[in-house]
Amino acid sequence: RDHPEFNHDLHDFLQQAFAQLRLIFPFYCKSISGAENARDAELMDMQEWLAFIRDCKIVSKSFNRGLAENVFVTSTSHVNRPKALGDVDRQMAFYEFVEAICRCAYLRENYSSQKRQVPLPECVAHLLDECILPYAQRDVSLAVRLKINSDAGVSKAFEIYGEPLWVLHAHLARQGRNESGRETLSMEQFLELLQSQGIVGDLSVRQLSEVRVPKHTLKTYRSVLTVAKAKRAFVESQRAEEASMGTVAGFQLSTELDYEEFLECLGRCGLLKYDQIEQMRPADRVTALILNVLGRMDVPSVITAATLVRAPNNFNSQYDSVRLTGESEGDHAKWLSLWRTVESGIADLHGFPLWLKDVHNILHESLPGLDAAFTRVASRGGEFELDFSAWQHFARSAAASMPDVASEEDAVEVAELVFGVETSTISGVQRLNFQGFVAALPRLAFGLCNPQFGKTEAQALGQVVRSARVKPVPWALMSLLDSLEVHIGGEPLYAASSPRAGLDDAPELARAAHSPVGASPRSPSRRVEGG
Numbered sequence: 001r002d003h004p005e006f007n008h009d010l011h012d013f014l015q016q017a018f019a020q021l022r023l024i025f026p027f028y029c030k031s032i033s034g035a036e037n038a039r040d041a042e043l044m045d046m047q048e049w050l051a052f053i054r055d056c057k058i059v060s061k062s063f064n065r066g067l068a069e070n071v072f073v074t075s076t077s078h079v080n081r082p083k084a085l086g087d088v089d090r091q092m093a094f095y096e097f098v099e100a101i102c103r104c105a106y107l108r109e110n111y112s113s114q115k116r117q118v119p120l121p122e123c124v125a126h127l128l129d130e131c132i133l134p135y136a137q138r139d140v141s142l143a144v145r146l147k148i149n150s151d152a153g154v155s156k157a158f159e160i161y162g163e164p165l166w167v168l169h170a171h172l173a174r175q176g177r178n179e180s181g182r183e184t185l186s187m188e189q190f191l192e193l194l195q196s197q198g199i200v201g202d203l204s205v206r207q208l209s210e211v212r213v214p215k216h217t218l219k220t221y222r223s224v225l226t227v228a229k230a231k232r233a234f235v236e237s238q239r240a241e242e243a244s245m246g247t248v249a250g251f252q253l254s255t256e257l258d259y260e261e262f263l264e265c266l267g268r269c270g271l272l273k274y275d276q277i278e279q280m281r282p283a284d285r286v287t288a289l290i291l292n293v294l295g296r297m298d299v300p301s302v303i304t305a306a307t308l309v310r311a312p313n314n315f316n317s318q319y320d321s322v323r324l325t326g327e328s329e330g331d332h333a334k335w336l337s338l339w340r341t342v343e344s345g346i347a348d349l350h351g352f353p354l355w356l357k358d359v360h361n362i363l364h365e366s367l368p369g370l371d372a373a374f375t376r377v378a379s380r381g382g383e384f385e386l387d388f389s390a391w392q393h394f395a396r397s398a399a400a401s402m403p404d405v406a407s408e409e410d411a412v413e414v415a416e417l418v419f420g421v422e423t424s425t426i427s428g429v430q431r432l433n434f435q436g437f438v439a440a441l442p443r444l445a446f447g448l449c450n451p452q453f454g455k456t457e458a459q460a461l462g463q464v465v466r467s468a469r470v471k472p473v474p475w476a477l478m479s480l481l482d483s484l485e486v487h488i489g490g491e492p493l494y495a496a497s498s499p500r501a502g503l504d505d506a507p508e509l510a511r512a513a514h515s516p517v518g519a520s521p522r523s524p525s526r527r528v529e530g531g
Contacts, residue, residue: 165262445477
């Protein structure tokens with residue numbers, strides 16, 4: 001002010017940076033959650049000013065935090081004299097923010113300096129170019145508004161849920177006290193709405209999977225919406241273009257939300273709340289928050305549904321199982337009854353249910369051979385059951401015929417685990433009948449071919465793995481049946497290539513084992529009854 005000859009150059013420098021300053025100022029006005037209403041959120045307090053100073057790295061050897069506080073106080077004074085720093089009501093409008101930048105620039109270059117006095121325009125140009133423009137954060141509210149308005153999915157969501165949202169807004173507006181008579185929503189009402197539905201806060205949800213995969217491969221997703229972010233969304237949704245950023249009076253026009261602004265605010269909160277859920281598109285995030293606000297779906301349910309690992313081509317035996325050649329409807333119904341028991345017992349094995357169809361086909365077509373094998377090892381005085389010793393002997397014999405797959409010690413341990421699972425969940429006694437025997441084969445086969453899985457407790461079998469070479473359940477089951485000389489349709493299993501040769505002999509199954517989703521392993525050829 002003491003150098004009017006510099007006004008022209010100073011005007012030019014500030015005019016060039018004006019558009020950027022208009023984006024910088026509102027960002028820091030809404031960066032601290034101390035605002036109690038929209039008017040306060042459009043003015044900069046001391047904390048927000050110091051956050052701006054910190055981000056722009058303005059503090060130096062010649063300009064410390066104390067000088068920055070003095071600049072704030074001086075710029076917000078009506079006369080050029082210091083006021084008490086304890087004045088908590090002191091806030092800075094935009095024109096005062098520009099003045100404070102000029103004061104900081106001059107003090108930073110000339111305070112206690114023995115060098116020549118640097119002219120004010122040169123100080124401001126240096127501060128803008130070296131500190132403020134490169135480092136200050138910008139308000140992106142206009143870009144977000146354009147994103148919400150241009151997204152067809154977001155518009156569709158507002159159209160679908162328009163009626164209940166209008167009723168909700170009208171109900172809340174009638175509860176408020178608005179002297180103008182307009183149906184508008186205050187910031188306090190909006191925050192109370194978000195908090196009542198459990199939307200405000202920090203929540204972490206563990207990913208779930210329809211496919212049985214190692215637990216360490218599932219992610220934990222985080223969803224955050226703080227009170228400060230909700231307040232910012234509220235302020236940025238207000239369409240008070242006629243309000244002047246340079247005067248405090250203009251902000252009186254922008255303290256509540258009408259219905260259209262309320263919809264935009266929901267959109268902003270949805271984008272913020274589910275920003276870290278990469279599976280959700282912008283329209284999905286907005287729709288999710290609408291469902292949260294209406295009380296139709298809570299936040300954990302939204303995240304679980306969005307991040308669920310789904311099984312492709314799910315197999316349903318009721319519709320997808322077909323009769324074999326010569327198989328009667330009665331025999332097929334008995335098989336389906338047996339299969340339901342088998343299916344419930346293998347749901348915790350690695351890769352379930354990607355290979356479900358293949359295991360069904362293998363067991364279905366080898367059922368006569370399995371019946372004969374069970375009869376050979378389970379005859380007990382007219383009753384056909386397997387006790388633990390007979391089951392353990394059976395498992396060791398099978399493992400001995402599967403070289404380079406499982407050691408005898410592994411076979412004994414896996415047999416004990418499988419026997420405990422199947423007898424407790426199927427037979428109800430410490431013996432295996434034919435139904436329990438068939439249900440135990442996939443688990444036994446997988447354990448023998450992958451002994452690194454869950455050898456410490458029965459329920460862990462198939463749930464934890466650290467090896468990259470996992471033999472899939474269909475491959476393991478066919479290997480086991482091959483060792484028992486159980487045939488399918490008069491042909492030995494893997495007639496062309498034995499699974500004993502290693503995983504590379506079954507390339508399709510190998511690819512399925514290493515793919516979390518995708519095509520299921522190769523199944524044996526089906527012989528479907530004509531007609």
